[in-house]
Amino acid sequence: MKHLVVLTGAGISAESGLKTFRDSDGLWENYRVEDVATPGAFRKDPTLVNRFYNERRRQVAAAVPNKAHESLAALEANFKVTIITQNIDDLHERAGSSKVLHLHGEIFKKRSARQPHADHLAVPVLDDIPEGAQAPDGGLWRPHIVWFEEDVPTIALATHLVSTADLFMVVGTSLQVYPAAGLIHYVRQGVPKIVVDQTIPLIHDRSSWTFITKPATEGVPVAARTLLEL
Numbered sequence: 001m002k003h004l005v006v007l008t009g010a011g012i013s014a015e016s017g018l019k020t021f022r023d024s025d026g027l028w029e030n031y032r033v034e035d036v037a038t039p040g041a042f043r044k045d046p047t048l049v050n051r052f053y054n055e056r057r058r059q060v061a062a063a064v065p066n067k068a069h070e071s072l073a074a075l076e077a078n079f080k081v082t083i084i085t086q087n088i089d090d091l092h093e094r095a096g097s098s099k100v101l102h103l104h105g106e107i108f109k110k111r112s113a114r115q116p117h118a119d120h121l122a123v124p125v126l127d128d129i130p131e132g133a134q135a136p137d138g139g140l141w142r143p144h145i146v147w148f149e150e151d152v153p154t155i156a157l158a159t160h161l162v163s164t165a166d167l168f169m170v171v172g173t174s175l176q177v178y179p180a181a182g183l184i185h186y187v188r189q190g191v192p193k194i195v196v197d198q199t200i201p202l203i204h205d206r207s208s209w210t211f212i213t214k215p216a217t218e219g220v221p222v223a224a225r226t227l228l229e230l
Contacts, residue, residue, distance in 0.1 A: 004079040004227065005165035006072055007183055009086045011172020011197055012216040016063040016091055037147045042113065046140050047131050053143040054128040057107050060089040061126075068171065068216035069095035071224050078228060079167065084158050086173060086180050088145055101161065103152055103180050105145035114139030155179045162186040167230065169194045169223055172216045175201035192230055194223045 010020035020028070028036065035041050036052040073096035075081050083092050083100045088107045092100045110125040112135035122144040133141045146152055158180075162168065168187045174197075175181040184203070187193060195201065196212045196219035203209060210226060212219040 001078070001080045002166040003164055004075060004081045004167040004169065005084060005162055006081065006169045006171060007084050007086075007162075007173060007180070008072075008092070008171045009173025009177075009180075012066075012068050012220075013063070013087050013089055013091055014172070015066045015068065015215060015217050016089075018059060018063055018087075018089060018091075033148060037145075038149050039147055040149070042142055042147075046113075046142070050129045050131070050142070053107065053145065056088075057125070057128070060091075060107050063089065063091065065091045065095035066217050068220040069097070071220040072171075073097045075224055075227065082161050082165075084161060084180075084183065086177065101154055101158055103146070103154055103158060105143070107143065107145070109144035110141045111135070111144050112137050112139035113142045152179055158183055159186050163188065165191055167192050167194075167227060169196065169227075170201075171196045171220060171223075173197070173201070174199070175203070192227075194226060196220055196223050 014020060031052060036049050042049045069091050072083060076098060081097065081099065083097050084103060085092060085100060086103050088102065088105050090108055108124060108126060109122040110129055111122040114137050115121050129141045135141050162183045163186045165187060168191055193208055194210045194212065196214065196216055198213065198215055200211050200213055212222050214222065
């Protein structure tokens with residue numbers, strides 16, 4: 001089977017009702033990202049940050065996968081599919097995708113603030129993280145999220161996966177957040193590439209891309225038919 005690698009962003013989950021800070025001039029659910037999505041914000045007010053992500057966790061739990069998520073999962077019948085997502089939700093998994101790499105963490109996991117990069121120490125969390133709750137090492141529990149100003153620990157694996165792709169697709173991302181945006185430069189020459197988004201991101205070498213200017217729920221099924229014809 002050909003290896004299809006798909007990079008997804010906030011646009012695919014937005015159609016399931018999950019908002020992104022880029023939709024509202026730097027605000028995420030009426031909070032400045034500097035106040036809820038940086039290591040400094042957690043050091044300053046861990047209660048506020050955990051409360052913010054507790055609410056995001058409840059929103060994700062209430063959301064359901066949409067047609068775009070389901071269409072990507074269905075492609076596993078014809079391709080070896082790897083999803084690389086910038087999203088912290090689990091909608092790809094719930095739609096049926098079996099191989100999902102989360103670049104920016106997962107809302108349904110938590111880890112100790114003393115071990116910010118220890119992915120193997122992250123544990124499941126389905127409910128709220130209580131105020132002042134401590135991990136076994138004595139550090140405060142924090143969401144298993146890669147915040148601004150933090151390294152992306154899975155980027156090396158993501159780069160490798162993209163470099164092995166026989167087919168590559170981008171769905172619902174502006175390609176403005178690095179290092180994720182730089183992944184497109186690791187696609188091998190000659191590999192078919194498709195981008196699905198209502199607003200096509202700035203790509204300098206446009207000659208080797210197929211552009212589908214539609215919302216993810218409309219565009220991914222179109223892209224799927226295109227892939228099956230290649």
